[in-house]
Amino acid sequence: MKKTAIFTGTLIMSLLAGQTAFASSYTVQKGDTLWNISNQYHTTVETLMQMNGLTSDLIFPGQTLKVSEKEDTYVVKKGDTLSEIANQFHITVDSLLQMNPGISDPNFIKEGQIVYLVKQVSSSTQSTVPSSANGYYIVKEGDTLSGIAAKFQTTIRSLLALNPQIANPNLIRAGQSIKVAGQPVSVAEQNQAVSSSTAKNEQPQKVSYSDEKVSADPVQNNTKPTTLSLADKIIQIGEKYLGAKYLYGASPSRTDAFDCSSFTMRVFSEAGIALPRSSSAQAQVGTPISISQLQKGDLLFFDTDFNGTINHVGIYAGGGQMLNATTSKGVTYVSINMAYWQERFVKAVRVLN
Incomplete structure (x- = not known):
């Protein structure tokens, strides 16, 4: 009887918590656990249990959980x-x-x-969490390899290493099964994960790193690569440093660590284009363009402190993605459609002829 009373009390408290309007709350989705929710919001399971009056880690779809005691x-x-x-x-x-x-x-x-103070988690981000625990993702219409990499907080190169069956990174199809976590596997092992029901009668769709056609990586297949444009070359050079750590004031000669402007300076210098050292100085070169005119290889500038001074720069990679060096993840892709970047955007500049 005691256990039943505790469980009933916990359930009632959980339901009451779900009816309360908090500054920051989360609606439990099917397959969620307190552990993955705590990771999304940079907290702990114990803290979530305390804030929601839970005496066990039992949660259910549709339940609203308080995930922060504070404002956003x-x-x-x-x-x-x-x-x-x-x-x-x-x-x-x-x-x-x-x-x-x-x-x-x-x-x-x-x-x-x-x-x-609270991680911004959109419903679209939540919905991209794999529904099964086998580490695979089923490609949907409109998906790109760069978009899938962003969803699972990984890199394009990591996805290619996990999926040797992808002969051409520009070509994946809706219904295709892609490994997004774990250790690299053989082509034979990967093919076993693809359902015959989804593999049949599917029309392949053209998919690239950034929604724009780039050449196939000759290391991954025997396809003869096409000639890269200068913009493609810029992105290819930048991707070479994906995962490099962030270091404020990093020397432009370093390739193991970057800050935002040393990264862009390095990438463009390897393509034969000289840029100044700071983001504010880089914003003064080239031709200013509107956000609607963005093309791959353009530079994007931001005022992250809202003080009227440009202090961040990134390289537009197409498909709404920006390749840049951030304090939290080092060299990585981010979506410029995120509220954080949209609010801080200042200008875009084209330095490629």
């Missing part, structure tokens, strides 16, 4: 430091940096700057 953002006050803000809201500096990729120097924040 914090406005920096005079004298604040990132570590003090982290302590105030019971999170870590690393978590703040992950939630605020525009903070170029963790030791330098400004009065009036907006700091995100």
Whole structure:
């Protein structure tokens, strides 16, 4: 009887929590666990249980969970430091940096700057979590390899290593099964994961790193590569450094660590184009263009501190994706359609002829 009473009490408290409007809440989806929700919101299972009055890790689809005791953002006050803000809201500096990729120097924040305290998780992001635990993803209409990589927080090269059956990275089809986690497998093993029902009568669709055609990687197959445009070459060079760590003020001669402008400077220099060292200086070269005119290889500039000064730069890779060096993940792809980047966008510049 005691166990039944505890369970009933927990269920009632959970339901009541789901009816309360919180500054930050999450609606449980089928297949969710407290562990994956805690990872999404940079917290712990124990903290989620405390905030929601749970005495077990039992949750159910449709239940609304409180995931934060605080507001979503914090406005920096005079004298604040990132570590003090982290302590105030019971999170870590690393978590703040992950939630605020525009903070170029963790030791330098400004009065009036907006700091995100909760990870922005959109419904589209939630829906891309694999429904099964086997580490495979079924390609949908309109998917691109770069888009799938972004969904699962990995890189295109990692996906190609996990999927040797992909002979041409520009060509995947709806219904195709792609391995998105685990260790690299053989073509024979990978083919076993593809359902015959989805493999039949499917028309292949053209898919590239960035929704635009690029040449096949000769290392992955025997297809003769086509001639790369200068813009494609820029992206290919940039992808060579995917995963390199972030280091504020990194020397332009370093290739193991970058800040945003040393990365763009390095990539363009390898393509024979000289750029100034800082993002604000790079914003003064080339031809300004509107966001609607963006092409692969254009430079995008941002004011992440909302103080009127450009302090971040990235390379447009097509398909709404930007290749850049961020404080949280180093050299990586991000979507410029995220609210964070849209709010901070200043200008775009074309430096390629």
